[in-house]
Amino acid sequence: MGRVEDIDPLHLEALTTFRKYKQAQPSEQERMRDELDETMNEVSLRTKEKTSEDGKKGHNVYSPDQKVLFLYYLQVKLYKAVKAAKLSGVTERTGQKWAKRLKDDPEWNIFEKQTNCDKRKTEVLQQEHKEYIINLYDQHLQGGTRCGCS
Structure with missing residues (x-):
């Protein structure tokens, strides 16, 4: 139980200085966060330039940059x-x-792209009619519109 080990003080000192060095260095995650912040600042400036140029009212079409910024603020910055x-x-x-x-x-x-599926017109032709017309034109390659309509 009274085990005594020889500890080399040089190794112990090297380990503590290495630990201090490691703690003093910014982590990979912090560096990535800083790079992401810089990139998002550039995207934000680009977006502000585009929105100031447009200046129109009415239906909004949002650019991918605006969507990326929204996701960044919502999920990364937790706004x-x-x-x-x-x-x-x-x-x-x-x-x-x-x-x-x-x-x-x-x-x-x-x-x-978001589409409003509720207000779409119902299709004129049912699926079976579409298949019939496609098969008809496949069988009669020279047939014109009269062949399909009669």
Whole structure:
């Protein structure tokens, strides 16, 4: 039980100075965060330039830069949806909708074009009619529009 080990003081001192050196160095995560902050500042400046040029009212089409900024403020900086929307140049209500949708459906892609599926016109041709017409033109390659209509 009274085990005595020979400890080389040089190794012990080297270990403590290495530990101090390691603690004094910024971590990889901090460096990545700084790079991300710089990149987002550049994107923010680009977005502000574009929105000041447009200056139109009405229907808003948001650029990918604005969407990236919104996600950055919402998920990295942990701002509320309204503040993230204001900082990224998105209307407040749109920012709230996006935040709710991201919370409810994590698989939702904010970069896809959003379409209003509720107000679409119903299709004129049913699927079986479409298949019939396609097969008809496949069988009669020289057939014109009269062949399909009769």
